Amino acid sequence: MSTLVVYVDRSGEVCHDGPVVGWEAVQALVTDVGLEDPEDSRVNCLLEALHVARDLRDGGEKAVVAVVPGGGDGINSHRAVARGVERLRSEHDLDGAIVVTDSAGDERLVPIIESRVRVDAVDRVVVRQSHDIQSTYYLLKQFLGDEELRGTVLVPIGAALLAFxxxxxxxxxxxxxxxxxxxxxxxxxxxxxxxDAFVSTLPLRIKEGLYSGQVSLVTYVVGAGLALIGVFAGGIRAAGMGGGDLLVGLRFLFDSVPWMAAAAMAAATGRLVDGLLGDEGVSSALMNLPFGVVAVGLVVRGFTGYFLERSTAIDPLAVPAVEAGVVSVDGFVVSIWGRLALYVAVGVLVSLVGVGFTSRMTNDRSLEELPE
Known part of the structure; x- marks a missing residue:
């Protein structure tokens, strides 16, 4: 088994009549190309191919050095390279290949070689005297060729330079x-x-939701309305109190959290219903989402209420008297710590109920999917 060390002459100007194979043939080709144009970078590639082949032989491996011609940048050039590699594979017992290139354009031919013989390495030759310049040139060329990267980097820089x-x-x-x-x-x-990707696909998703009758489309609108109500209600209550920015922010959270939780629960419920009605099924995370939203809302409401009551911004929680037939309960006031503990306990309880419900539904679905 031998390793093929191949330099692909994409332009086809170094050799015209098929692959040049063998140490002596490639060495003679180096002399011809060097005498014709000593500054040609292909001379370095040919010498690098010979250098790699010599190192492989010194290491005890069998190496076949070759130059495969192309014919430009078109399809015919790619086919010529494919025919050349096929010929080398039929004439030699090849185990792998090392491709020598001098540009990013030549590396586009690597998949063609790899489809015929396994490519173990790609050796790019950069002239030492102009290493930084040439490397920077290829990086800039690759950068300017990427349309998405240009739009992400050059557009804001250009707009900033114009606006400054x-x-x-x-x-x-x-x-x-x-x-x-x-x-x-x-x-x-x-x-x-x-x-940007979400905004670009939003009209199509809305259109598909309207045509397919998805419940989540309606619940998203309901959720957005409830969220606006929460912002409005929290803003009104917070604007009418003093005591510093911290208390204002806590009051905003205290009054808006129930509406925000209701909005998130409406949106999550819509997605849950769509999943149950669809063919793809519902994940356990989606099943547990409504319970998690309610639990978080209760905990946040409890802690914000504790701080506001501690600062006398809100009144203590009072439970009114209840009468039901022969049973009557006198009204009482819940202490500040009792209020916090009540909200936290209910939040934890709701979360545990969600975990139990999700686990039960997941197990039932797994049993239904088992073969009889």
Whole structure:
């Protein structure tokens, strides 16, 4: 078994009449190409192929060095390379191949070689005197060829450079730099979090939801309305109190959390119903989501209520008197610690109920799927 050390002449200018095989043939080709153009980078590739083959032989391996011609950048060039590799594989007992290249364009031919013989390594030759320049050139070329990367990096930089002198005309340097940094940060978050992909597919998802009659489409709208109500209710209550920003924020959470939890529960319930009605089934996480939302809402309500009652921003929790026939319960006031413990205990209980329900449903579904 031998290892093929091959240099692919994509342009087909080094050799025209098929592959050049063997140490002496490739060495003679180096002399011919070097005498014709000593500055040609292909001379270095041919010498590198000979160098790799010599190292393999010194290590006790059998090596076959060859040059396979192409014919440009088109399909005919790729087919010529494929025919050349097929010929080498039929004439030699090849175990693997090492491909020598001098550009990123030549590396596009590696899959063609790999489809005929296993490629163990790719050796890119970069001239030492211009290593940094050539490497930078290939990196820039690859960067500019990626449309998505260009849009993510070059667009915000170009917009910032255009907006900076305009902002300096109407504001000072600090305002201009802050505004540009904020816009670039929002743009990067917009791209990094995948908001752009979600927004681009949102009309199609809404259309599919309307045509397929998905319940989640309606529950999402209900959830959005409940969330707006929660923001409005929390804002009104928080705007009418003083005592510092911390208390204002706690009051906003205290009054908006029930509405937010209801909104999240509505959206989660819609997804749960769609999963139950669909063919794909429902995951255990989706089953447990409504219970988790309610449990978190209760715990947050309990802690915010504790801090607000401690600061006398809200009244203690009072349980009114209840009469039901012969049974009557006198009204009483729950202590501040009792209030916190009650909310936390109910939240934990709801969470445990969700875990038990999810486990039961998952086990029942697993039993139904077992073969009889």
């Amino acid at each position: 002198p305009l902002l300096l005309l109407f504001a000072d340097l600090a305002v201009a730099v802050s505004a540009i940094a904020g816009v670039i940060g929002l743009f990067l978050l917009y791209k990094g979090l995948g908001v």
